[in-house]
Amino acid sequence: MSQAKHFQHYMLKEIYEQPLAVSETAHEKDASGRSLIERVPWSLDELKALNRICIAASGTSRHAGIAGKFMLEALARIPTEVDFASEFQHWPVVLGPELLMLVITQSGETTDTLGAMRKAKKHVGIHTKAGPELSVPSTKAFTAQLTALFLLALRLAEARGNISSEYAQQCAAELALIPEKLKSVLGMDQRCLELGHKYWKHEDFFFAGRGVHYAIAMDGALKLKEVSYIHAEGYPSGEILHGPLALIDDRVVVVVIATCDPSDSESIVRYEKTISNIKEFKARSGKVIALACQGDRNVEALVDDVLYIPAAPDMLSPILEIVPLQLLAYHIAVLRGLDVDRPRSLAKAVVRE
Numbered sequence: 001m002s003q004a005k006h007f008q009h010y011m012l013k014e015i016y017e018q019p020l021a022v023s024e025t026a027h028e029k030d031a032s033g034r035s036l037i038e039r040v041p042w043s044l045d046e047l048k049a050l051n052r053i054c055i056a057a058s059g060t061s062r063h064a065g066i067a068g069k070f071m072l073e074a075l076a077r078i079p080t081e082v083d084f085a086s087e088f089q090h091w092p093v094v095l096g097p098e099l100l101m102l103v104i105t106q107s108g109e110t111t112d113t114l115g116a117m118r119k120a121k122k123h124v125g126i127h128t129k130a131g132p133e134l135s136v137p138s139t140k141a142f143t144a145q146l147t148a149l150f151l152l153a154l155r156l157a158e159a160r161g162n163i164s165s166e167y168a169q170q171c172a173a174e175l176a177l178i179p180e181k182l183k184s185v186l187g188m189d190q191r192c193l194e195l196g197h198k199y200w201k202h203e204d205f206f207f208a209g210r211g212v213h214y215a216i217a218m219d220g221a222l223k224l225k226e227v228s229y230i231h232a233e234g235y236p237s238g239e240i241l242h243g244p245l246a247l248i249d250d251r252v253v254v255v256v257i258a259t260c261d262p263s264d265s266e267s268i269v270r271y272e273k274t275i276s277n278i279k280e281f282k283a284r285s286g287k288v289i290a291l292a293c294q295g296d297r298n299v300e301a302l303v304d305d306v307l308y309i310p311a312a313p314d315m316l317s318p319i320l321e322i323v324p325l326q327l328l329a330y331h332i333a334v335l336r337g338l339d340v341d342r343p344r345s346l347a348k349a350v351v352r353e
């Protein structure tokens with residue numbers, strides 16, 4: 001951004017710092033020229049011996065873990081499970097050299113997450129470059145976590161021979177485009193304010209996404225809950241048909257992530273099924289806001305409002321998708337006269353169990 005923009009709240013400032021947080025996390029090198037992941041002290045044999053990953057985290061960090069699962073399984077082909085940190089410490093985890101435990105935390109102080117980490121025999125740290133995040137709702141830490149998880153998945157995939165170095169370079173090149181695409185998404189701030197004015201009085205929201213986009217549905221819902229105190233639930237799009245559909249009527253807003261990478265056949269399948277879900281939601285006179293890729297005119301005719309974002313591969317698109325949902329939550333909360341940086345009952349780090 002050229003001009004120093006004045007921000008009314010830390011949350012908005014930190015939303016706008018995401019292009020830099022992602023760029024720094026993706027490209028920062030140490031004195032030896034090693035990236036975040038390259039400096040983790042593990043041997044090639046240790047990487048090849050891995051055959052399962054457990055991720056434990058809380059809140060927004062766990063949503064990063066859900067997206068990370070998709071990346072790690074798609075690229076590194078390692079079965080990955082994601083648990084609530086508060087639950088993980090009670091699970092009879094079978095430890096061993098073939099297990100990589102990942103705990104994800106913005107503050108590094110969350111008691112549940114530290115409890116989960118104590119189960120691991122050896123600890124190393126991967127520190128993102130998001131910088132201090134002061135607002136309770138986590139924004140730039142989240143997109144930096146997604147960036148670090150993508151780099152980790154690439155590193156593991158390359159070390160284990162799952163992907164060619166050419167493909168790894170293509171992925172790294174796509175990641176390098178994300179900071180500029182994020183700046184373009186930030187240009188939707190006014191559009192998100194308009195939607196905030198349209199929907200701020202609604203009391204019930206669903207957020208829906210398929211595949212890796214489910215993680216963004218979860219975090220979009222959490223952002224709205226945290227700052228506006230509106231009841232919001234994140235669901236896999238298809239799962240809404242199994243019960244929650246009964247709740248959808250003209251009082252309910254459904255935010256659907258309907259992005260698509262036309263070069264990815266599985267992304268197209270997810271998209272087509274999501275379009276079918278949108279028709280179901282509209283048939284119940286739900287108000288539907290779709291998040292779609294620029295140029296997609298198919299979705300526009302089916303929904304009440306569309307938020308357009310630049311196209312990106314499915315594994316990187318979540319870094320872009322969360323930003324309009326952060327902005328929507330922010331504007332709705334401000335319109336409701338609430339303190340977005342210090343929401344009632346919440347703390348930046350929960351240091352109790």
Ligand code: BG6
Pocket residue numbers: 058059060061104105106107108109110113136137138226346347348349350
């Ligand atoms: C909660 C915050 O207290 O802790 C969330 O309200 C956050 O926004 C969660 O995601 C986990 O915090 P951390 O620091 O472990 O990522």
